[in-house]
Amino acid sequence: MSNDPSVFCFSGSEYIETLLARNRAWAQRLSTDRPGLFPALAESQHPQILWIGCSDSRVPETSLLDLLPGEVFVHRNIANVLPNGDLSSLSVIQYAIEKLEVRHIIVCGHHNCGGVLAALGDKKLGLIDNWIKNIRDVRAKHKAELDTIDNPQEQCSRLVELNVIAQVHNLKRMANVQKAIKRGVQVHGLVYGVGTGRAEILEIPRDPDAESYVIKATPE
Numbered sequence: 230m231s232n233d234p235s236v237f238c239f240s241g242s243e244y245i246e247t248l249l250a251r252n253r254a255w256a257q258r259l260s261t262d263r264p265g266l267f268p269a270l271a272e273s274q275h276p277q278i279l280w281i282g283c284s285d286s287r288v289p290e291t292s293l294l295d296l297l298p299g300e301v302f303v304h305r306n307i308a309n310v311l312p313n314g315d316l317s318s319l320s321v322i323q324y325a326i327e328k329l330e331v332r333h334i335i336v337c338g339h340h341n342c343g344g345v346l347a348a349l350g351d352k353k354l355g356l357i358d359n360w361i362k363n364i365r366d367v368r369a370k371h372k373a374e375l376d377t378i379d380n381p382q383e384q385c386s387r388l389v390e391l392n393v394i395a396q397v398h399n400l401k402r403m404a405n406v407q408k409a410i411k412r413g414v415q416v417h418g419l420v421y422g423v424g425t426g427r428a429e430i431l432e433i434p435r436d437p438d439a440e441s442y443v444i445k446a447t448p449e
């Protein structure tokens with residue numbers, strides 16, 4: 230097997246065996262570095278973070294936060310949205326808050342997000358349009374501002390940010406999240422650069438209809 234992580238064989242019957250060999254090597258490495266980790270994880274989990282992110286393969290929360298198994302509870306979907314009545318995300322949020330008692334909830338969008346790019350276009354995509362509609366609603370709300378941005382990549386980045394802000398506000402409208410915030414749970418909005426590997430904090434305006442916000446520089 231090549232040591233170059235960019236070289237994978239995506240076809241052929243050996244592919245799953247290759248993955249399993251990588252899994253065993255990873256488990257061995259981690260068992261050596263952290264001898265008590267796997268036995269402790271077999272007993273329970275105590276993550277401090279609920280991560281709500283995009284399904285995009287370039288945004289692996291555990292890797293980019295440099296965390297270990299057991300440190301982050303995760304919900305990912307296309308373009309990190311929290312639609313009304315979505316049982317999957319609502320169940321994850323309830324479990325994370327009420328059972329795991331996480332201390333931080335992070336909503337993370339990312340630049341070059343395919344779901345956001347799709348929402349900026351009007352092309353019919355089939356079933357997925359029902360999901361993309363959640364982002365198109367954010368786009369519609371901020372149409373006047375987005376129309377002033379000529380550069381397509383900048384327009385995408387702005388909608389990525391507006392979408393994170395919208396989803397943080399959706400989160401904060403939930404009764405169980407409001408109770409959790411009163412107990413001291415913190416809610417954060419992040420934007421991740423797939424081309425840099427760096428996440429930035431979005432300062433979320435209190436007013437869900439506010440147009441302006443600032444991006445805090447990540448501490449060095």
Ligand SMILES: [Zn+2]
Pocket residue numbers: 283284285307308309339341342343344345
């Ligand atoms: Zn995405």
